[in-house]
Amino acid sequence: MTRVVLVHGIAQQLNGPETIAEAWLPCLNDGLALSGVGTLPRDDISVAFYGDLFRRPGHRGLGEPPLDASDVEPGLEHELLLSWWEAAAAADTRVPGPDATGRLRTPRVVQRALNALSHSAFFAGLAESAMIGSARQVRSYFTEPEVRRAAGERLARSVTGETVVIVAHSLGSVVAYETLCAHPQWQDLTLITLGSPLAVRGLVFDRLRPAPHGGTARWPVPLKRWINIADHGDAVALIKELAPSFGTRIQDQTVNNGAHAHDVRPYLTARETGLALAKALGRAVRS
Structure with missing residues (x-):
């Protein structure tokens, strides 16, 4: 019985639905516990997994082929990296901004962005290749029709007559929004978006x-409730409030995820997420 459908974000191409469910369910239950309600059993959730759509084919050598600044394509990939850089610099004093000078300055603006982002809370510890790959997945979703269609179909197959809430993180919130708009016959659903880039003009919104x-933007017909949750330091969710762009019925809330602003795990364990999920499931919450 799928009551809760989970939609992941970027950089999940090496995982799978069971892997994600195993990682997300304890976090969801921690958030519910903070709301004073019981936990979800595994049978109540399913994962709309589309990460494999971005998995590269095999090649000679170990691991995935590396990417560097020269591989960043002009247009959306380039603009995403620069927007993440600007947002990370605004939220984190350790991140040199686009106007910073000094030893991190290089002739290539993309290389400067990658160098700076390596110091940010979200991208710390990630190789350049992984950062570029994240931007590339967003670009692929918007520019490759077969990827976009397949991702929406994965979510549509996961929604059943028992589904009451969709929880979507990062790029998954875009998949969720577009799929909900495409299925007006669905009814009385709640959408919980976490770290969503939906309102970012020019790059996503338009x-x-x-x-x-x-x-x-159009309000998805199936939704009776939409709760959007964002961390102030989340460089991917550049615009924290969705209500001005998607309608005043959205409940925009902020949380503090600590050093890992865009990580789905602190989003899921937050009491705000637990409260939203508990209400969607019709459970009484602790005041």
């Missing part, structure tokens, strides 16, 4: 389907 009109 590329949505259906296309926004007059600066406002």
Whole structure:
């Protein structure tokens, strides 16, 4: 019985639905516990997994082929990296901004962005190749119709007559929004978005389907409730409030995820997420 559908974000191509479910379920239950309600059994959740759509084919050698600054494509990949850089620098004093000078300055602006992002809370510890790969997945979703279609189909197959809530992280919130808009026959669902980039103009918002009109995006017909949760330091969720772009019925909330602003785990363990999930499931919460 799938009551809760989970939609992951970027950089999950080497995982799978069971791996993600195993990682997310304890975190969800920790958030529910902070709300004073019982836990979810494994049978109550399913994962709309689409990460394999971004997995590269095999090649000679170990691991995935590395990417460097020269592999960043102009347009969306380039602009995403620069926007993440600006947001990370604004939120974290350890991250040199685009106007910073000194030893991190290089002739290539993309290389400067990658160097700076390596000091940020979200990208710390990630190789350049992984950062570029994250931007590339967003670009692939918006520019490769077969990827976009397949991701939406994965989510549509996961939603059943028993589903009451969709929990979507990062790029998964884009998949969730577009799929909900494409299925107006679904009814009475709750959407919980975590670290969502949906309202980022130019990069995400203006590329949505259906296309926004007059600066406002369409409200998905199946939704009776939409709770959006973002950390102030989340460089991927550049615009923390979705209500101005998607309608005042959205409940925008902020959380503090500590050093890992975009990591899904602290989003899931937050009491705010637990409260939203508990209410969607019709459970009484502790005041």
